[in-house]
Amino acid sequence: MDELIRRRVYGADHDDPDPGPRPGHEYRELVGGPLDGLLLDVTGWTRTRLGEGAALGTEIGSYGPGGRTLYGPRAADSRLWDWEGDTP
Template sequence: MDEAGWRRVYGADHEDPGPRPGREYRELVAGPLDGLLLDVTGWSEQRLGEGAALPTEIAAHGPGGRALYSPRPGDPRRWDWRGDTR
């Protein structure tokens, strides 16, 4: 959490980066998106269990790359980085 007490949300506008009330988030841990929150509002249980391949220009493969994150066993509100892919 930063000094202001809020966290940035992956994919959010830089002018309005904080989490919103009534939304559901997962914390991204390690890798290029470490510390960001991912908005998973409306995701099915199956989709939540699969994790996500998130587009990012700061992945190992540069522009067009994706950072792979999946739920942490025993703590599914935190998603651990599993590597990068194209």
């Protein structure tokens, strides 16, 4: 967990003085693509939901504002979510 302390959480405001992970929350690291290196807060997600991955809104993906970028759990380590592409 120590290596997560200085990391930014997806969805945190850019001007947030503390955009890092919060105690008691569960996170997945996003790997590759436009959100590479960010943490996704998955606190309270069901096992089924975690297995589905996520389509996350971002302005910096292939489709610009309004687009989404897709991430899914890595088979060998479900704490890491790999980029699977972008969608409008």
